[in-house]
Amino acid sequence: MSKMMLNVNKHKSSKALQPGRVNRMSPGYGMYQQQSAKLQMTPQLRQAIKILQLSTPELLDWVQQELQDNPVLELDGASAGGWEQGVGRRGAGLELLQHAADHQPSLEGHLREQLSFIQPMSRTLRRIVLYMIGNLDTNGYLEPTLDEIALTLHVQADQVEQALAILQSMEPAGVGARGLRECLLLQVRALPDSSPLVPLLIKHHLEAVAGYHVHKLAVQLKASTQEIKLAMNVIKSLNPRPGAAFHAGDVKYMIPDVMIDKVGEQFVVRMNEMAAPRLSLNGQYERMVQEGGGNQEVRQFLRERLNAAAFFVRCIEQRRWTVYRVTQAIAEEQIEFLQKGAAHLRPMNLRQIADKVHLHESTVSRATAGKYAQTPWGVFELSFFFPSGVSRELGEAASSESVKTRLRAWIEQEDRSKPHSDQKLADLLTEEGIQISRRTVAKYREELGLASSVRRKRL
Structure with missing residues (x-):
């Protein structure tokens, strides 16, 4: 890599303000010599x-662009084999980014497929249902009101109602709802x-259900606590976000930079080619520049391209070596x-590794x-290995990740009728x-997406 430049600025000296007299003990105004060191961020260093x-x-995007822009740069013969078959020097591109995780069909596609099997249906009604499908949010809820849909599509209100009934009859149950209560009621249907207490609780006492106010509800509804608990368990088994499972989100590419493999009793770090x-x-091109001859402008152009390519190659190798050393230390x-x-x-x-x-x-x-890094326990970002710690006896420390792992295990294995507080x-x-x-336990539990003991309680 390029070195940081050291600038030494020398200022010319002149006579003091009072000729023939220099006061070295006290500061004053004047011209004097001074050397100063300054770190300069060069384009190469950047x-x-x-x-x-x-x-x-x-x-990989940058490498592809450099291969296209610089005619003297090419993939090393030994490395090219690890890339896609048939990747050429120029124009073919680097068809590497095919490491996207498989994902389920979209909610829209899933509903459109169901709609194609519903016969008979008028063209107008099908158009309304398709419009509704296209206006569901990621949770599967219908965003525009029925009046807005009727106005936008220039259709009758009763036709919109019919279309909504068709949509809400599809899977997943609860899709097409216009709010949480309607979503849950569609699933109960x-x-x-199911007990008649279930829709009653959803319609009028959902906040009390969320707070697990069993005795209060039993008194209000003149039911036994056992009946209330059974109805609550049914409600808690419902899905308030029926469309979320179909929301693929952005496709994320995850190519491990390093592999940490167990070989015998040792762990070996190697770079992913x-x-x-x-x-x-x-x-x-190197020989053309070294041998001379030919057009001077062409040789100058190639010389500049060679220097730029050589520096780029050094940067890539330095990156490889740095990531390897850091991973080895981790x-x-x-x-x-x-x-x-x-x-x-x-x-x-970071200081420990540095x-x-x-x-x-x-x-x-x-x-x-x-x-x-790909490890025996899965693929992790290297920053994962720098967790915060909590105090432990004998001056040791435990990472927050290890504590979360313990919490998750205890909660998964607990008696649901008596969950751990x-x-x-x-x-x-x-x-x-x-x-x-x-x-802190509550904070870690919430970060894990686990409910409180009150809401985890089951009969």
């Missing part, structure tokens, strides 16, 4: 830093032999995680941002030597 902090998809392409300079520090899983992830910060590999913290930060979970952690407050 490029090197930028390449280091790029994620893999961003890097599809349930066989598809994530860090090896580049080289075209030998024919693997050594997080050996228990690699051996036993997330519950054994230990607290760690000191270990003799790099600045900012360099380690850039080397881990947006980079992924946050205080009970804090006590269980204390028994393992992890000092943590009830409030």
Whole structure:
């Protein structure tokens, strides 16, 4: 990588304000010599830093662009085999980004397919249903009002009502609802032999159900607490977001930059060739510049392109080496995680790794941002290995991730009729030597998307 430039500015000296007299003990006005050091961020240094902090998809885009723009740059022969078959030097592109996770059909596609099987139906009615399908939010709720739909499509109100009934008869149950209560009632309608208390609670007492006010509801509705609990359990089994499962969201590409594999009793770090392409300079163009002859302007152009390509190749190799060194240090520090899983992830910060590999913290930060490692326990962003810690006995520390793993396991294995309270979970952690407050337990539980003990309670 390019070096930071050191500028030394020398200022000319002149006589003091009072000729023949210099007061060296007190500050004053005047001209004097002074050397100053200043770090200058050159364009080459900016490029090197930028390449280091790029994620893999961003890097591949940049490499593709450089291959197209610079005629002297090419994929190394040994590296090209790891890329798509038939990738040419120019114009073919890098068809690498095919690592998107499979996703389910969209909600719109799912509903359109069902609509195609509903016969007979007038063209107008089908047009209204299609319009409604196209105006569902990601939860499956209908956004425009029926009056707005009638006005927009220039149709009668009763036709819109008919179209809504068709939409709400489709799967998933609850789709096409205009609010939470209607969504839940549509699902209850599809349930066989549900208690009449269920729709009653949904229509008039949903807030009390959310707060699990069993005794209060039993008194108000003149029902037994057992009947109220059974009705609550039915409501809690319903899906308030029926369309969410079909919402694919943005397609995310995840190409691991490094692999951490277990070989025998050791863990070996290796770079993923598809994530860090090896580049080289075209030998024919290099010889043309070295041998001279030909057009002077062409030789000058090629010389400039060769210098730019050589620097770009060095940046790519430096990025590869830096990410490898940082990952190797992380693997050594997080050996228990690699051996036993997330519950054994230990607290760690950037400074620890920076000191270990003799790099600045900012360099380690850039080397881990947006980079992924494939481990025996799955694919993780390198920043995952720098969790915060909580206090533990004997001066040790436990990572927040390991605490969350314990919390999730205890909650999944608990007796649902007597779920663990946050205080009970804090006590269980204390028994393992992890000092943590009830409030912190509640925070971690919410980050895991787990409900409170009151809402987890089942008969």
